[in-house]
Amino acid sequence: xxxxxxxxxLALTSAVVAAPSWREEALAAEARLDSAxxxxxxxxxxxxxxxxAFILQKIAxxxxxxxxxxxxxxxxxxxxxxxxxxxxxxxxxxxxxxxxVLSLAVCHGKLATxxxxxxxxxxxRLVREEAERALQLDPNYAWAHHVLGRWHRxxxxxxxxxxxxxxxxxxxxxxxxxxxxxxxLERAVxxxxxxxxxVLELGFASAAAGQPDRARxxxxxxxxxxxxxxxxxxxxQRARDALARLN
Numbered sequence: 001x002x003x004x005x006x007x008x009x010l011a012l013t014s015a016v017v018a019a020p021s022w023r024e025e026a027l028a029a030e031a032r033l034d035s036a037x038x039x040x041x042x043x044x045x046x047x048x049x050x051x052x053a054f055i056l057q058k059i060a061x062x063x064x065x066x067x068x069x070x071x072x073x074x075x076x077x078x079x080x081x082x083x084x085x086x087x088x089x090x091x092x093x094x095x096x097x098x099x100x101v102l103s104l105a106v107c108h109g110k111l112a113t114x115x116x117x118x119x120x121x122x123x124x125r126l127v128r129e130e131a132e133r134a135l136q137l138d139p140n141y142a143w144a145h146h147v148l149g150r151w152h153r154x155x156x157x158x159x160x161x162x163x164x165x166x167x168x169x170x171x172x173x174x175x176x177x178x179x180x181x182x183x184x185l186e187r188a189v190x191x192x193x194x195x196x197x198x199v200l201e202l203g204f205a206s207a208a209a210g211q212p213d214r215a216r217x218x219x220x221x222x223x224x225x226x227x228x229x230x231x232x233x234x235x236x237q238r239a240r241d242a243l244a245r246l247n
Contacts, residue, residue: 149183
């Protein structure tokens with residue numbers, strides 16, 4: 001009987017070892033772009049480990065990624081606010097993590113796209129502050145360079161009339177530079193050459209800098225790269241539309 005019990009124990013132990021952990025399963029769901037399932041699993045993990053900064057940030061990321069899947073503006077805002085709430089908790093748990101700090105920038109940027117002009121300006125200031133803080137924590141964090149580069153390009157492209165009214169009614173925005181946009185996005189590409197988002201965004205910065213030939217070359221390169229992330233196809237469509245206008 002003791003041998004039987006031992007064999008059963010070994011069999012059960014082997015099954016437990018072979019079974020994927022919740023973390024592995026959650027990351028696998030995230031990799032196959034199933035944000036809803038990944039969120040479900042990370043929330044389960046959070047109940048067991050409520051102070052784990054990695055889990056908190058991952059929950060924020062899933063809520064952020066799910067914004068695009070929501071059917072109406074109010075639902076999108078609700079998910080974006082949830083993402084920000086979990087990102088703030090991640091930073092509280094580990095304020096030294098560049099990933100956690102940049103999550104704040106991403107969430108504020110997402111809320112900016114869903115908000116009125118006054119809120120857009122306020123969120124935009126926070127995007128820059130948090131992206132710069134993430135780079136102070138990790139100067140080689142490609143996504144922090146990406147976010148800051150995109151911020152510089154989008155703000156720099158605001159017309160003088162728009163910037164005048166933003167300054168008059170909403171307190172203005174920090175100075176932005178297309179040159180800075182190109183510099184940051186070149187750095188992002190150098191750090192993660194296989195990430196099509198960095199490549200495609202460098203195309204937009206190049207176009208804004210008055211370099212249409214380079215923009216065309218960079219976009220063509222990015223469009224040939226495989227889709228791997230939740231927002232890759234949307235990024236490709238933006239580039240296709242821009243390339244069509246350029247041609």
